[in-house]
Amino acid sequence: MTRPTEKEIGAIASAAGVPVDMEVAARITNSIGPAFDGFAAIAGTLPFDLEPSTFVLVQTAKAAR
Amino acid sequence: MSSEPALMSLTAVASAIADKRVSSREATQSCLDRIAKWQPHLNAFMAIEAEEALKVADAADAALAKGSRRGPLHGVPLAHKDMYYEAGKVVTCGSRIRRDFVATTTSTALQRLKDAGTVRLGSLQMAEFAYGPTGHNAHFGPVHNPFKLGHVTGGSSSGSGSAVAARLTFAALGSDTGGSIRMPAHFCGVTGLKTTVGRVSRAGAMPLSQSLDTVGPLARTAEDCAVLLGLMAGADPADPTALPEPLPDYAAATAQSVKGLTIGVPNTFYVDDLDPEVASVLDATIAVFKREGANIVQVDLPDQRQLASASQLVLAVEAAAFHKRWLIERPQDYGPQVLMRLQNGLAISGVTYLEALRWRGPALAAHMAATANVDAVIAPVSPIPAPTIAESDVGNAPNAEAVIQRLTRFTRPINYLGLPSLSIPSGFTKNGLPVGLQLVGRSFDEATILRIGAAFQRATDFHEKVPLLP
Numbered sequence: 001m002t003r004p005t006e007k008e009i010g011a012i013a014s015a016a017g018v019p020v021d022m023e024v025a026a027r028i029t030n031s032i033g034p035a036f037d038g039f040a041a042i043a044g045t046l047p048f049d050l051e052p053s054t055f056v057l058v059q060t061a062k063a064a065r
Numbered sequence: 066m067s068s069e070p071a072l073m074s075l076t077a078v079a080s081a082i083a084d085k086r087v088s089s090r091e092a093t094q095s096c097l098d099r100i101a102k103w104q105p106h107l108n109a110f111m112a113i114e115a116e117e118a119l120k121v122a123d124a125a126d127a128a129l130a131k132g133s134r135r136g137p138l139h140g141v142p143l144a145h146k147d148m149y150y151e152a153g154k155v156v157t158c159g160s161r162i163r164r165d166f167v168a169t170t171t172s173t174a175l176q177r178l179k180d181a182g183t184v185r186l187g188s189l190q191m192a193e194f195a196y197g198p199t200g201h202n203a204h205f206g207p208v209h210n211p212f213k214l215g216h217v218t219g220g221s222s223s224g225s226g227s228a229v230a231a232r233l234t235f236a237a238l239g240s241d242t243g244g245s246i247r248m249p250a251h252f253c254g255v256t257g258l259k260t261t262v263g264r265v266s267r268a269g270a271m272p273l274s275q276s277l278d279t280v281g282p283l284a285r286t287a288e289d290c291a292v293l294l295g296l297m298a299g300a301d302p303a304d305p306t307a308l309p310e311p312l313p314d315y316a317a318a319t320a321q322s323v324k325g326l327t328i329g330v331p332n333t334f335y336v337d338d339l340d341p342e343v344a345s346v347l348d349a350t351i352a353v354f355k356r357e358g359a360n361i362v363q364v365d366l367p368d369q370r371q372l373a374s375a376s377q378l379v380l381a382v383e384a385a386a387f388h389k390r391w392l393i394e395r396p397q398d399y400g401p402q403v404l405m406r407l408q409n410g411l412a413i414s415g416v417t418y419l420e421a422l423r424w425r426g427p428a429l430a431a432h433m434a435a436t437a438n439v440d441a442v443i444a445p446v447s448p449i450p451a452p453t454i455a456e457s458d459v460g461n462a463p464n465a466e467a468v469i470q471r472l473t474r475f476t477r478p479i480n481y482l483g484l485p486s487l488s489i490p491s492g493f494t495k496n497g498l499p500v501g502l503q504l505v506g507r508s509f510d511e512a513t514i515l516r517i518g519a520a521f522q523r524a525t526d527f528h529e530k531v532p533l534l535p
Contacts, residue, residue: 004412013411016385018392020408027405028412032381036417038374042424043417052419054426058433059263059483059508060308 001043003033071095075235075289082140089122089140100233107209109227111147113187121184139182145238147188148271149175158271159191161204161398172269174280174297189224193403199457203400207454211532216451219248225283226253236284242277244476250488251446254499257283258290262483263308266301274383277480287518291315310509318512319519329364329439340449346492346500367431372478378421385410442505450498487514490527
């Protein structure tokens with residue numbers, strides 16, 4: 001996963017219903033880019049059956065012990 | 066007993082009121098006197114409700130005289146971060162957009178504290194919509210650190226940290242989504258408890274991120290936090306995410322020593338790039354725990370940068386989604402920094418957001434495996450003590466963005482894992498700025514970190530230091 005470009009951010013923001021101009025898109029790229037970089041090793045590697053609710057199962061399993 | 070009731074701890078004043086050694090009016094007036102002196106310097110309060118507070122305090126005293134005690138905090142005056150809804154009260158959320166918003170319901174956490182008998186002093190300042198780590202607020206001005214005016218309090222529970230430190234309230238609710246309780250606790254020299262996700266109901270608390278938001282107290286001691294948690298925690302029909310996990314006796318836990326407990330010290334990340342004074346506070350604190358009988362071991366944690374990144378992705382999207390209507394209709398009414406942070410969430414696709422959420426379970430499982438042999442992990446809350454308000458003012462200071470990124474480095478991973486974490490006052494810099502350390506516990510095991518924090522506070526007096534007006 002690579003950080004989104006200004007153009008991609010413009011498209012995603014438009015699709016979200018809150019268009020931003022190119023200057024804002026450039027600023028967002030710099031601001032959120034490191035989070036994309038940091039998550040790159042995980043993105044695209046998760047197993048098919050993994051649900052977000054697994055988090056609560058892990059939390060409560062530990063608490064029950 | 067202190068001649069100034071406001072200088073007592075929450076548990077001490079509650080007991081003094083119950084025993085009629087101090088009246089609720091005396092305790093309330095004492096806080097109001099300090100508020101009158103400090104508020105012009107700190108800007109910690111959003112609203113001060115002196116007349117009403119004294120009226121309620123008088124009613125509490127009258128009830129007690131007739132033998133009626135509402136609960137364990139009968140007559141204790143408190144103020145909370147201005148994001149907890151109370152029916153009929155203006156709840157600004159630190160924003161222009163909600164400057165005149167009058168709540169029609171009362172948040173569960175607040176109601177439970179009211180049911181325990183507390184008196185409302187007013188409401189406390191905060192970062193706009195709880196989305197800022199320093200204590201700056203474009204609409205209401207920055208909150209100042211009582212230990213050194215001109216320095217930040219940390220955010221977003223800026224007023225809570227400042228007011229508790231200056232002894233303007235015996236405790237305060239904060240909220241922690243990315244460090245917003247622990248950072249003000251660290252910077253202001255108070256005790257702050259970030260609770261496990263699911264431990265305390267969030268009903269009636271302003272949302273920022275439904276996956277990461279937690280409700281918790283800032284107070285003077287771990288024992289005070291334990292009492293408050295015991296009153297607030299537990300399932301709530303109004304918030305299905307508040308889980309019915311067993312509720313231990315938190316206050317009783319704080320009476321125990323650390324003998325036999327094992328505290329893990331991370332061998333990387335949380336010990337990297339520390340300000341030398343923060344590093345020496347960490348070493349000294351570890352030495353105290355050793356002296357008190359705890360076992361200290363090194364722990365090798367999974368990659369914390371990945372956790373912080375996932376946390377940022379989740380937070381950014383969820384915050385943008387909550388604010389979408391106002392981002393479309395009222396973007397000009399946000400402060401520039403908060404608007405920029407909210408816009409960040411627009412750049413992240415649904416697939417990336419869900420991947421960040423899906424990884425949360427395995428990430429927590431990996432953390433649990435790495436910490437299976439320890440009762441808690443100790444780490445700095447932030448690599449640095451409080452910077453000045455000027456040097457962390459994004460837009461006006463050249464390195465402010467870098468300063469802010471550094472501030473939140475050690476808190477975000479814990480939010481992603483949903484773990485409880487207690488920030489305890491652990492020392493002071495040569496310059497007089499407080500340094501706090503966090504004790505990170507297991508899910509739903511606030512009792513152990515409160516126990517460790519209380520044991521530390523019996524062995525040290527950093528939490529007792531009262532700031533003085535210049």
